[in-house]
Amino acid sequence: MKTQSILSNFVLYGRSIWQIVRSRLSPKKGLEDILNYRYISDKLATSGQPTAAELELISQAGYKTILNLAPPTASNALPEEQAIATSLGMNYINIPVVWDNPTMADFNQFCEVMDNHKDQLIFVHCAMNMRVSAFMYLYRHLKMGFPASEAYSAMKTIWEPNATWQNFIETAIASSSNDFRSNELQENF
Template sequence: MPDPDDIRAWQRLDALTTTSGRIEDKDVMRLADLGVAHVVNLALETHPEALAGEGEKLAAQGIAYTHIPVPFDAPGEDHFTAFVDAVEQGPKPVHVHCIMNWRVSAFFYRYNRDRRGLPESEARQLMERQWSPEGHDSNEARIWAEFIATRPA
């Protein structure tokens, strides 16, 4: 089955990793048909576009689910650590999503740069297919710019 082109901000990072913005009811079976074994959700369940009952709907299709609610105005190192654990220790293939694929692309920027050893320019290029906090004049953009600039201790 080919990758869907109508799931918001869909992106394939490699053979075992895909990302997107929000998913809808119709996408649950599509992810199962693609062979996705694990979904990681970084969005808040209170967001108006969040899929209600997402974990239960995915479980009904045999897909593991990890929810790491990341407030858009307060991404933290605890969130990033939980994300790394979910991506590295959870079943594969994995699909990681939020609402717009902004949180996810920023998390994967750091993951690709710091954990996978991708050159910074390649990691940034993958992130910028979805968004870049630089160039946006808002408090949230500044918070995300600081978050992605963080390096491992």
């Protein structure tokens, strides 16, 4: 079991490094060129860590809030991201989700931010769009009422969760209650 987990992490991190290198070497023309960019709706998009130039593209596209789920110590973190985002007229929020220890407190804070910004354009990112895609899966399924298969298929375009994240996802779903579900499908995102 340990060997399989080590091999799985090795493959995941190797793939991640390749995606970062490929993204940074490619010329940037638009949002779709940002590392692991995903359009969710007219009000919401997600990605891996944007560069300073990409933050400018995000601002030019009309996004008002940047939500970063990566800790400032992430390997590809942009050290001055908050200053850059605010200088471009965007709000900046950081929920530093520890890669090896995502918590329900992190997810609940994420849901609160999403709910509080549902009437404006919000751009959500982390280092590789893995944390974000898992949180978006849970948010869309548990909070917005999307079918699990539909919400999960969007996450799978980024990655297949490792054991830590699969366990977190299963725990979040098992512990969800009626308080966490909306009564009807929300059209906000």
